[in-house]
Amino acid sequence: MSVRVRVGGGSAPWGLRSQTPGLCPPTTRLLSGERRATQALPPRKIDPTVSDSLNAPEAPRPVDGPLRHARAKGEPRFPEGPKADPAGSHFERRIRSFQPRRSRVTAGQADALQRLWPKWGLDIDGQRVVDIAELFGNDNPVVLEIGFGMGEATAQMAAAAPETNVLAVDVHTPGQGNLLNLADQNGLANVRVGNGDAIILLREMLTPDALDGLRVYFPDPWPKKRHHKRRLIQPEFLTLAAERLKPGAIVHCATDWEPYAEQMLEVLTAHPDFENTQADGGFAPRPQFRPLTRFEGQGLDKGHVVNDLLFRRVQHEVQPRTGA
Numbered sequence: 001m002s003v004r005v006r007v008g009g010g011s012a013p014w015g016l017r018s019q020t021p022g023l024c025p026p027t028t029r030l031l032s033g034e035r036r037a038t039q040a041l042p043p044r045k046i047d048p049t050v051s052d053s054l055n056a057p058e059a060p061r062p063v064d065g066p067l068r069h070a071r072a073k074g075e076p077r078f079p080e081g082p083k084a085d086p087a088g089s090h091f092e093r094r095i096r097s098f099q100p101r102r103s104r105v106t107a108g109q110a111d112a113l114q115r116l117w118p119k120w121g122l123d124i125d126g127q128r129v130v131d132i133a134e135l136f137g138n139d140n141p142v143v144l145e146i147g148f149g150m151g152e153a154t155a156q157m158a159a160a161a162p163e164t165n166v167l168a169v170d171v172h173t174p175g176q177g178n179l180l181n182l183a184d185q186n187g188l189a190n191v192r193v194g195n196g197d198a199i200i201l202l203r204e205m206l207t208p209d210a211l212d213g214l215r216v217y218f219p220d221p222w223p224k225k226r227h228h229k230r231r232l233i234q235p236e237f238l239t240l241a242a243e244r245l246k247p248g249a250i251v252h253c254a255t256d257w258e259p260y261a262e263q264m265l266e267v268l269t270a271h272p273d274f275e276n277t278q279a280d281g282g283f284a285p286r287p288q289f290r291p292l293t294r295f296e297g298q299g300l301d302k303g304h305v306v307n308d309l310l311f312r313r314v315q316h317e318v319q320p321r322t323g324a
């Protein structure tokens, strides 16, 4: 099955969006961010049999375009959708591999978040252990994808392998809505969308050996030296991931940032829980099954070189107990 996706166009989904939607008269906010003309309505007749609030004059309405409800402080953005800060500050890590960004959610994404989140969404709150088989409704193998962005490649891979469950995690709300829409439109029953920091999911919410694979495609490269500590692929992360991966599980990473690719190769090679699938100990040829991702396309446009890494979680020999 082919998945209908649109790659490219518009600004980068992970870029900072500083655009603040324009505010309309007190209680209304427009979707497009631009001010629109308002239209005064004829005065209402007063009905003395109903409460005062029902007799209150109506606020002016915009002439065109949908209205967006202005949220009160603390009111959730999507009452049925992902939580703004699922893990709360008690799980806040000082060093994060992602950067918080303002994100404009389209009407289609907002609709998907409201409609599909209760069915296919998982808030990463760090408060409970997830029963993976219950989450997907079957015992099929489960692959975790960290940082799916807008989710086009995720949906394509899920469509190509319907017997593999994909737990796709990101903090990016528009991407969560986009991936839910793609899963819905393409009838993908094997995708679940996680909202929050994948580190908390791995550390607090997954059992040992829960995962059959891990995908990290084009993680934030954090090119400045002082930001290298924010890169996801580090020895401590690999130790945590190894605890959740079954022996034989494949870790698949890809990046268009060559210094990060070298770092990935170095730390994966040095880690005792992983072995390179490549006999020469180097990067893997780009596998046919990995579609072009949105971020990858942007890297290629800039002339970047893309490297894939395919490592296997090794089976440790169980040491026989010796004793008297």
Ligand SMILES: C[S@@+](CC[C@H](N)C(=O)[O-])C[C@H]1O[C@@H](n2cnc3c(N)ncnc32)[C@H](O)[C@@H]1O
Pocket (backbone or CB within 6 Å): 014, 097, 098, 099, 146, 147, 148, 149, 150, 169, 170, 171, 172, 196, 197, 198, 199, 217, 218, 219, 220, 221, 232, 293, 294, 295, 296
């Ligand atoms: C550079 S984008 C790449 C997106 C996509 N894989 C692609 O290739 O188009 C990296 C994504 O990883 C997400 N991310 C980074 N660290 C994360 C974490 N610890 N947990 C969840 N998502 C994370 C970011 O929010 C961002 O959307």
